[in-house]
Amino acid sequence: PKLTHIKYYFRLFKNSISYSIKSYLKNNEIFNNKKKSLVFVCNFQWLFNVEIRYRFLKLLGVDLDKCILIIDECHNIVELSCEVNSNKLNLNLLNSCQVEMYANGFPEIYSVFVTYLKNHLEYQKNKLKFGDTEINAKEVIKNICSKLKLRSITELRNFLKNLKKEYRRRIESDGGSGPQTIDTLVKFWMDWVKKYNSDKYYFCYNLSKGINRNYISLEIVALDPRDVTLSLFLNSYMSLNLSGTVNAKVFTFLTGLNCRKGNFLSLNAKSPFKKKNILALITEGVDTRKTNRISSMYKKVIRRVKEVVENTPANVGIFCTSYKVMTGLRENGIEPMLEKTGKKVFVEKQNNSASENDKMLERFKRVSRVPSKGGVLMGVSGGR
CATH class of the missing domain: 3.40.50.300 (P-loop containing nucleotide triphosphate hydrolases)
Incomplete structure (x- = not known):
């Protein structure tokens, strides 16, 4: 059954923030199907990080389309969605990859790849100003392909897949455990290849100052939270988003919450605090x-x-x-x-x-x- 009357929203809101949420959901007509209903309270990351979400729902044995999402302090999900959809590569990771490849006798071509990236970042670290510097994402791919003598992006993608297979094979032969540095490296460049042509992402170097040295990273910065939020809103049974600070119109535009035409309702409740009691x-x-x-x-x-x-x-x-x-x-x-x-x-x-x-x-x-x-x-x- 759908929630078609405003009273249901107020009832759900009232009970979702009370200690009796479990009994409420059990007795509410939405769940009156003689099946046991469960309430799970979790960190945002468990659902907004796609990889964690998959494992989390699998562990629970539930499908997202059977879930009602109640997101409190929902203004936080805009920034969070961009954060979990961003990626970065730094010298520490490349150093670890070098050590792992050397220790496990990886083919030389993979070491050439990592060494090239490491030298490139070291060079840029001594050249760039502090902060972020935009980079031509397509040009980066061209330079990598040239260094590795690859003729196309497809060949680069296959190179990365082969690196991952090589890593998996060697890990399995060593008992199935090991650091995830090479997996992380492959994921970063797979993301780069997938997103380099999209205006939803900003590609840059980021140079920051530490106590004793400077740090540089190559970054894929997500700009559009809808790449993460839409899959949640479209695939869940229903979503109830609560916030005492966010502007409803801005929030729905940024997150795509109103993507289901005719199945969206926005409520602007009065503040429970009197203005005379507030001094900012x-x-x-x-x-x-x-x-x-x-x-x-x-x-x-x-x-x-x-x-x-x-x-x-x-x-x-x-x-x-x-x-x-x-x-x-x-x-x-x-x-x-x-x-x-x-x-x-x-x-x-x-x-x-x-x-x-x-x-x-x-x-x-x-x-x-x-x-x-x-x-x-x-x-x-x-x-x-």
Whole structure:
């Protein structure tokens, strides 16, 4: 049965965010077919990464067309879909491939291929400016074919397939285990050959600065999230996307959510928060760019945080751009400062399990009540 009335959407929305989701789905008329219905909660990657999705669904023994996808914080899937559909090749991978080929006695032509790529990136590393530099993807293929004496893209594709077969054969003869470096190399160039003529991808070098050296990579950057999202939306039974921040029209255009004509509904719900209870302020003079992640900047951030915490009667959340930034704040004295305010400090740790985080959040909520002075939660934005 189809959800043709708006009340069903509200009921599904209400119950999907409650602890009783399992019993709701069991008793809802959508699933009233005397078959057992299951609810799976998973990371975005398990479905948006095509390779993981295939293995995940196979492990569960379910087909995507039998699944209702409930995607919370759906604004995150636009960037994620481009990330999982992008690819990069760096010198570390090429070095590992060289070692593996030498150790396993691969035919010389494959070593020539890897050495050429390695020398090319080393040359570009000393020539390019920091950041990304666009590259002619077709020209790269021509140069590789010329070096390997291949006459066409078809021959290059066959060369890559033969490299993969050679790798598989040698791995199987060694007991079926080994590093995946050559598999990764082949996948990258198969992607390049497949996508080089598409305007949905940006091909570039990327040069970045490390502490002691510079790093270079050759990249395939996906620009269109629909290459990933459409297959999910078209092949699932239904998809319910929830977000408190995204513009519905922009989201549907970017992801293709409205691809099923006549089977799409957009709801703009009123905010549960009163405008008079919201105060949005921006403080100037602080940032977390990598070049500015130094002690003086962290201490400046801490002074600004102190003003907010001291002037907020109950709980406060501090969300950092990464765990590294949070570590930088902790190393520069944010916790002693917070403790002096009389508020209890809670810190999200990278290796915490979901249940540990849930318990910590419950404790954080409890201290918001009188007579407690409240608490301060330090976490990572975009994290758990």
